[in-house]
Amino acid sequence: MLNSMIALLNTTLRMATPLILAALGGVFTERSGVINIALEGIMLISAFMAMAGSYLTGNPWLGVLTAIIFGILVSLIHAILSISLKADQIVSGTAINIFATGLTAFLLRVMFESAGQSPSVTDVGTWTIPIINDIPIIGDVLGEQIPFVYIALILVAISYWVLFKTPFGLRIRAVGEHPAAADSVGINVIKTRYIAVLISGFFAGLAGASISIGLLDVFVENMTSGRGFIALAAMIFGRWTPQGALLAALLFGFADALQMLAQSIGLDFIPRQFLLMLPYVLTILALTGVIGSSEPPAASGEPYEKE
Amino acid sequence: MSNQNSLAVDMQGITKRFPGVLANDNVDFQLKRGEIHALLGENGAGKSTLMKCLYGLYQADEGDIFIYGDKVKINTPNVAINKGIGMVHQHFMLVQPFTVAENIVLGSEPTKNNMIDMKKAIQDVEKLSEQYGLNVDPRAKIHEISVGMQQRVEILKTLYRGADILILDEPTAVLTPQEVHELIEIMESLTNEGKSIIFITHKLKEVKSIADRVTVIRRGKSIDVVDTADATTNELANMMVGREVILEVEKSAAEPGEVILEVENVHADNDRNLPALNGTSFQVKRGEIFGIAGVDGNGQSELAEVMTGLRKLKSGKIMINGKNITNYSTRDIIESGVSHIPEDRQKRGLVLDFSLFENMILGSHYKPPYASGVNMNYSSIKKESKRLIKEFDIRTPNEEVLAKSLSGGNQQKVILAREFNRNPELLIAAQPTRGVDVGAIEFIHKRLVEQRDAGKAVLLISLELDEILSLSDRIAVIYEGKIVDILDIKDATEEKLGLMMAGAESETVVEGGE
Ligand SMILES: Nc1ncnc2c1ncn2[C@@H]1O[C@H](COP(=O)(O)OP(=O)(O)OP(=O)(O)O)[C@@H](O)[C@H]1O
Numbered sequence: 039m040l041n042s043m044i045a046l047l048n049t050t051l052r053m054a055t056p057l058i059l060a061a062l063g064g065v066f067t068e069r070s071g072v073i074n075i076a077l078e079g080i081m082l083i084s085a086f087m088a089m090a091g092s093y094l095t096g097n098p099w100l101g102v103l104t105a106i107i108f109g110i111l112v113s114l115i116h117a118i119l120s121i122s123l124k125a126d127q128i129v130s131g132t133a134i135n136i137f138a139t140g141l142t143a144f145l146l147r148v149m150f151e152s153a154g155q156s157p158s159v160t161d162v163g164t165w166t167i168p169i170i171n172d173i174p175i176i177g178d179v180l181g182e183q184i185p186f187v188y189i190a191l192i193l194v195a196i197s198y199w200v201l202f203k204t205p206f207g208l209r210i211r212a213v214g215e216h217p218a219a220a221d222s223v224g225i226n227v228i229k230t231r232y233i234a235v236l237i238s239g240f241f242a243g244l245a246g247a248s249i250s251i252g253l254l255d256v257f258v259e260n261m262t263s264g265r266g267f268i269a270l271a272a273m274i275f276g277r278w279t280p281q282g283a284l285l286a287a288l289l290f291g292f293a294d295a296l297q298m299l300a301q302s303i304g305l306d307f308i309p310r311q312f313l314l315m316l317p318y319v320l321t322i323l324a325l326t327g328v329i330g331s332s333e334p335p336a337a338s339g340e341p342y343e344k345e
Numbered sequence: 346m347s348n349q350n351s352l353a354v355d356m357q358g359i360t361k362r363f364p365g366v367l368a369n370d371n372v373d374f375q376l377k378r379g380e381i382h383a384l385l386g387e388n389g390a391g392k393s394t395l396m397k398c399l400y401g402l403y404q405a406d407e408g409d410i411f412i413y414g415d416k417v418k419i420n421t422p423n424v425a426i427n428k429g430i431g432m433v434h435q436h437f438m439l440v441q442p443f444t445v446a447e448n449i450v451l452g453s454e455p456t457k458n459n460m461i462d463m464k465k466a467i468q469d470v471e472k473l474s475e476q477y478g479l480n481v482d483p484r485a486k487i488h489e490i491s492v493g494m495q496q497r498v499e500i501l502k503t504l505y506r507g508a509d510i511l512i513l514d515e516p517t518a519v520l521t522p523q524e525v526h527e528l529i530e531i532m533e534s535l536t537n538e539g540k541s542i543i544f545i546t547h548k549l550k551e552v553k554s555i556a557d558r559v560t561v562i563r564r565g566k567s568i569d570v571v572d573t574a575d576a577t578t579n580e581l582a583n584m585m586v587g588r589e590v591i592l593e594v595e596k597s598a599a600e601p602g603e604v605i606l607e608v609e610n611v612h613a614d615n616d617r618n619l620p621a622l623n624g625t626s627f628q629v630k631r632g633e634i635f636g637i638a639g640v641d642g643n644g645q646s647e648l649a650e651v652m653t654g655l656r657k658l659k660s661g662k663i664m665i666n667g668k669n670i671t672n673y674s675t676r677d678i679i680e681s682g683v684s685h686i687p688e689d690r691q692k693r694g695l696v697l698d699f700s701l702f703e704n705m706i707l708g709s710h711y712k713p714p715y716a717s718g719v720n721m722n723y724s725s726i727k728k729e730s731k732r733l734i735k736e737f738d739i740r741t742p743n744e745e746v747l748a749k750s751l752s753g754g755n756q757q758k759v760i761l762a763r764e765f766n767r768n769p770e771l772l773i774a775a776q777p778t779r780g781v782d783v784g785a786i787e788f789i790h791k792r793l794v795e796q797r798d799a800g801k802a803v804l805l806i807s808l809e810l811d812e813i814l815s816l817s818d819r820i821a822v823i824y825e826g827k828i829v830d831i832l833d834i835k836d837a838t839e840e841k842l843g844l845m846m847a848g849a850e851s852e853t854v855v856e857g858g859e
């Protein structure tokens with residue numbers, strides 16, 4: 039029993055990691071007033087690029103770097119479309135998502151002449167954290183994990199610090215709430231939004247890599263399977279804060295882990311579909327104010343037009 | 346301040362065009378060091394535009410700007426801020442969920458180890474606030490403080506950045522008389538410190554009481570610069586509008602008819618779920634203008650909202666023409682013959698991103714001639730809009746522009762045009778002349794009186810005691826959500842109303858006076 043509890047928590051952390059990373063990206067872009075539903079597509083492209091990078095160089099960390107670079111590049115497309123060209127942000131995001139599905143399926147065929155799945159590549163392995171690993175129970179959960187788990191947890195702290203303790207964070211939030219006010223005190227609204235969207239690309243890039251060469255060691259067609267959207271749900275449920283997004287992602291990861299555990303030991307008193315539904319149900323409840331109130335940044339989704 | 350030039354600001358030949366509008370046409374403007382200089386002009390004359398050019402929010406198409414004698418190209422607010430210019434905007438520029446201190450330091454944050462030094466920010470704000478007697482709480486969130494306080498935050502924003510040239514764009518339009526009084530004291534203490542102030546207002550009394558000089562702008566051109574002492578308010582009004590303006594309302598005695606509106610023991614909460622109306626009762630008759638006087642925040646806003654279906658009653662009854670309309674939907678209330686000029690034009694009055702012609706018919710958009718069946722009839726909508734633009738003298742290139750591109754006062758006129766055009770049995774007018782120029786005030790007051798003389802009823806809610814006294818036939822004083830007393834105009838004086846607005850019963854007022 040204790041063992042399956044530990045396994046459950048261990049899996050929760052692993053499954054939550056891509057969500058945490060992508061949700062952090064979501065927090066940055068939405069706080070600046072740009073909706074980025076392209077997180078899903080960016081993650082998918084980055085998952086592919088991480089695999090490809092590792093495959094071509096044999097070094098998984100170069101794979102991670104490739105993923106981040108592509109994450110930033112694709113988010114740059116979203117930034118140009120939605121900030122400079124003032125395209126509808128949902129449309130731009132949707133276009134990128136569709137593009138990502140097609141592009142990765144196409145590249146998979148070109149590179150490996152196989153549909154569906156890449157050969158397996160070197161993954162990033164796991165890290166063992168010395169002292170923590172020796173603590174009973176906690177050590178079993180946290181002591182040895184894929185590197186992305188630790189990276190994600192550290193990035194939550196850094197993101198909190200940036201957003202709520204630094205001038206840059208205050209400016210991002212101001213630009214997302216009242217861009218004209220930010221402009222009137224000399225803040226460059228366009229530049230601030232670009233940086234925020236590129237940061238979200240960085241996070242989505244890491245999130246993508248954490249799936250293909252962290253959780254697994256292959257790229258599978260469409261392997262993000264909606265995680266980008268669940269991450270957005272975690273961001274909303276976490277009220278647009280890094281720490282809230284972390285907790286929400288852990289909760290969603292827990293639902294995922296529970297579902298996997300129930301399946302592996304043949305428990306079926308809760309249909310797994312219900313567990314899979316949990317993130318969405320909770321998010322809807324959060325949005326409708328049943329669980330506390332959550333209000334998005336006031337200028338979210340509105341392009342800024344200087345008169 | 347190395348240069349000892351006596352002019353703080355010298356704008357020469359400023360021209361600024363918008364599509365279809367020449368907003369500033371070769372305007373000259375000079376601000377002397379240490380003076381309070383009023384900028385006067387009709388709605389849409391180009392005052393805000395000229396100031397936005399000075400602050401770097403707009404770029405003038407032609408003309409030069411000199412600050413303390415140095416020619417400067419001000420293409421962003423940053424340049425203006427560095428030159429010591431600060432601006433308090435007509436529509437506030439505050440981030441609602443932020444604290445006062447965060448708003449003030451935004452963009453120029455004090456830091457320690459790469460972090461915002463919030464402690465220092467709060468101390469700095471407290472120090473400045475004390476120095477100028479502003480009394481703001483740096484830790485409060487913007488949405489928790491009153492409009493008057495928000496304005497002080499705007500002023501602090503400029504002072505924090507070290508501004509010594511301040512632009513105040515209609516700072517008094519949204520303030521209560523008491524707050525105006527306090528603002529004037531603040532402005533005086535600022536000029537005593539050697540700061541120079543540009544002050545935009547439509548209230549000639551304020552100009553007379555505080556400004557050293559006045560520049561008058563009409564239709565984008567600077568018309569004249571005078572010493573305030575040398576001009577009467579009437580002369581100023583005439584300069585602005587270019588014709589004789591009658592500042593006093595001319596009206597005959599009212600001939601009230603039967604009761605049209607009955608408000609009975611109404612209770613309602615405000616947005617923070619605290620009681621705002623505590624048993625409000627009164628009646629309004631046909632053929633009268635019924636004024637509601639009171640200090641801001643005593644339930645006036647909520648009263649207008651419950652009568653127009655925008656807020657739920659907890660208990661009580663509202664009848665129009667003998668029909669019980671309590672908690673009716675807004676559309677049903679409009680159908681019962683009620684029009685409403687809301688107090689906040691941008692929040693309740695207009696869809697800023699809609700064109701003028703769309704805004705002109707909101708609320709009647711589903712009825713002929715504006716709609717036939719499910720189709721909108723745009724040709725008749727536009728025709729009607731054109732007519733209203735002319736009738737209400739709305740300064741706009743055409744009826745197609747977005748409402749947000751109009752000047753503040755012209756936005757107000759769009760709402761007036763729409764609401765009068767419904768030809769209502771009862772017109773609820775909340776702050777109907779907020780931010781409009783003297784010429785427009787004259788026109789609006791005339792229309793309100795005409796409405797009354799046509800046997801319709803007008804319920805006037807205003808924070809301006811002058812307006813209440815000059816228009817109303819009967820005056821109700823509201824205090825803490827209750828009507829303290831209702832006076833006939835012939836019994837009402839400013840002093841009496843003032844005391845009652847502070848909560849005194851009329852009998853005690855009379856006794857006190859004896
Ligand atoms: N961003 C804009 N786009 C298009 N036209 C504009 C814009 N800003 C102002 N205008 C036009 O320029 C003219 C001057 O407007 P401005 O706001 O300067 O007037 P104002 O003197 O401040 O009037 P008010 O007293 O009503 O505030 C108006 O006709 C207005 O419609």
Ligand SMILES: [Mg+2]
Binds near residue numbers: 393394435514752753
């Ligand atoms: Mg203006």
